[in-house]
Amino acid sequence: MYDRVSDLPLTVRDCAFELRERATSSGFDRATTTIALSGDGETGRGEDVTYTNEAHHALADHAVDLSGEYTLDSFSDALGDADLWPEPPDEERFRHYRRWGFESAALDLALKQADTSLGEALGRAYDPVDFVVSTRLSNPQDDEPPTTDRLDALRRIHDDLAFKLDPTPDWDGDLLASLADYDVRVLDLKGLYEGTEVDVEPDADFYRRVADALPDALLEDPNLTDDTRPVFEGREERVTWDVPITGVESIEALPFEPSVLNMKPSRCGTVESVLDTIAYCEREGIQLYGGGQFELGVGRDHIQALASLCYPDSPNDVAPGGYNDPEAGAGLPSSPLAPPASPRGIGTGFGPDT
Numbered sequence: 001m002y003d004r005v006s007d008l009p010l011t012v013r014d015c016a017f018e019l020r021e022r023a024t025s026s027g028f029d030r031a032t033t034t035i036a037l038s039g040d041g042e043t044g045r046g047e048d049v050t051y052t053n054e055a056h057h058a059l060a061d062h063a064v065d066l067s068g069e070y071t072l073d074s075f076s077d078a079l080g081d082a083d084l085w086p087e088p089p090d091e092e093r094f095r096h097y098r099r100w101g102f103e104s105a106a107l108d109l110a111l112k113q114a115d116t117s118l119g120e121a122l123g124r125a126y127d128p129v130d131f132v133v134s135t136r137l138s139n140p141q142d143d144e145p146p147t148t149d150r151l152d153a154l155r156r157i158h159d160d161l162a163f164k165l166d167p168t169p170d171w172d173g174d175l176l177a178s179l180a181d182y183d184v185r186v187l188d189l190k191g192l193y194e195g196t197e198v199d200v201e202p203d204a205d206f207y208r209r210v211a212d213a214l215p216d217a218l219l220e221d222p223n224l225t226d227d228t229r230p231v232f233e234g235r236e237e238r239v240t241w242d243v244p245i246t247g248v249e250s251i252e253a254l255p256f257e258p259s260v261l262n263m264k265p266s267r268c269g270t271v272e273s274v275l276d277t278i279a280y281c282e283r284e285g286i287q288l289y290g291g292g293q294f295e296l297g298v299g300r301d302h303i304q305a306l307a308s309l310c311y312p313d314s315p316n317d318v319a320p321g322g323y324n325d326p327e328a329g330a331g332l333p334s335s336p337l338a339p340p341a342s343p344r345g346i347g348t349g350f351g352p353d354t
Helices: 055-060 072-081 093-113 117-123 148-157 174-179 203-215 248-251 271-284 298-310
Strands: 010-013 016-021 030-038 042-048 067-070 133-137 162-165 183-188 218-220 239-241 260-263 289-290
Touching: 010 072, 010 093, 016 055, 016 174, 030 093, 030 162, 042 093, 042 298, 067 072, 072 093, 072 271, 093 117, 093 271, 093 298, 117 148, 117 298, 133 148, 174 203, 248 271, 271 289, 271 298, 289 298
Parallel strands: 133 162, 162 183, 183 218, 218 239, 239 260, 260 289
Antiparallel strands: 010 030, 010 067, 016 030, 030 042
């Protein structure tokens, strides 16, 4: 797949940044940076989804000179030597997040300068995109017990919405039983995060209660220990991974061969790694579904485009950004998202997004 785009010529004359900030339904304020690369009358855009807001404010005043004539592949090499961080990132994984912002902007620009789209370059059609809405059932900043109130509010927008949920140990039996009335496709156990506000300690009883209560849902990112591993015996096909997936080598290092994985291009960092990972999973029969990072701009279009081209019928966590607002309003599109009528670049315009 990468060979189809690696030799695209690319002319860069200017690099600019646009900072965005927005409150989210998960109880924190999100900042991202839109990276705009311009040349030959075209502009390509990508989005840095680093989670440290201060890092975006620092980047806004940082000069990055990337002007020159490249192929997409040689531009990626140049990025490897570029100074993209005024201050070192809080977490090493953020280097991939920022790298993807620049790489996707370059891919978008190269495709536009060639007057084509990613779909045309890959020889694939943009298909309608199934999506799920990812949400929590309680605000981590308050002490209120989790309820299905937010799910009910979202279903008042569209009564056929499907969901990706983040279970927590305070989900009792009554709540779990009530969730059987909702279309829950993915349960993010968040067992592999460390030092964040969303860490969930591995607990065999908790994992078992959740897995038993919602037997059709995928189980994302369990922390497999001597105590928890038996919970997933016979359930391996339901286990999926997100945090560890940074490329092909990371898949080959998983504790067992996966059936399904979460594809977040920001975790892979480069266009080459993203496309090589997708191609590997297609060869190995591993189902992919798109994952989001609370994108505020064009990055959301890009993950929708990749889902549209490569895994449109999966439980993609690529819902339009309005679903991440603290109070999602009427007028948001339903699933599946209509593909763009005239795609150009990576591809934008997947249904209206308010």
